[in-house]
Amino acid sequence: MHIGILQTGHAPEALQPEHGLYSDLFETLLAGRGFDFTTWNVVDMEFPESATAADGWLVTGSRHGAYEDLPFIPPLEDFLRKAYEAQIPIVGICFGHQILAQALGGRVEKFAGGWAVGRQVYDWGGEPVALNAWHQDQVVEKPQQAERIATHPFCENAALLYGDRAFTVQAHPEFAAPYIEGLITHRGDKVPDDLLTKARHGLTEPVENARLADSISRFFTERRI
Structure with missing residues (x-):
């Protein structure tokens, strides 16, 4: 199955030598599941020719806000609406979770409650499911057609399911502990110290990235999680 990765941001340069790009993290997460991948850097205005250019679409995270006035955001929203209408399965992670919600009538904001990190x-x-997060923005109003399937006191719309068309998650199943540690070091300057300390303490605790990889894989291949 051919999965198109829509890369909506660039990984921190300091982390690229060890961890690669965001697209590399997802290829690693979903390795051995029968997928082949092509990446389009939509953040740099590199878009697929059509919504049917892949069998499924995976929208990555980004340091940008879905509500920002950036050149790539309107065409990305339009592309996602076309893919959704064409019933090409979409998976969105963090920014990908937010931009699809916004494209389909939801609302994304820089959350007044601050950051979730680690x-x-x-x-x-x-059922409790532990995952790594790194965000301040979040979906504050979900689209009407979306079902809330995971929540958190800090993040009401933590995961959304759009029938058999889309599955999106605010957290980062592609981020293992070393990546969070790198973000703390290289992108933690705007995060309060107490949250960074808590995130460091959580680095040795398990997360369920493999479980989310299973869900993503099932959604692409069977349209269910």
């Missing part, structure tokens, strides 16, 4: 435990249909 390991967070989400309520996933009554």
Whole structure:
């Protein structure tokens, strides 16, 4: 199955030698599951020819806000609406979660409650699921057609399911502990010290990235999580 990765931001340069690009993190997360990948750097205005150029679309995270006045955001929203209408499965992570919600009528804001960084435990249909996060923006109003399937006291719309068309998550299943540690070092300057300290303490605690990889894979191949 051919998965198109829509890269909406660039990984911190300091982390690229060890960890690669955001697209590399997702290829590693989903390795061995029968997928082949092509990456389009939509953040640099590099878009696929059509919404049917891949069998599924994966929208990455980004340091940008979905609400920002940036050249790539309107065409990305338009592309995602076309893919959604064409019933090409879409998976969105962090910014990808936010931009799809915004494109389909939801609302994204820089959350007044501040940042979520490092390991967070989400309520996933009554079951705790631990994942790493790194965000201040979030979906504050979900689109009407989206079902909330995971939540957190800090982040009400932590994961959304749009029937068999899209599955999006605010957290980062592609981020393992070494990547969070790198973000603390290289992108932690705007995050309060107490949150960085808590995130450091959580680096040795387990997260369930493999579980989310299973869900993403099932969604692409079977349209269910």
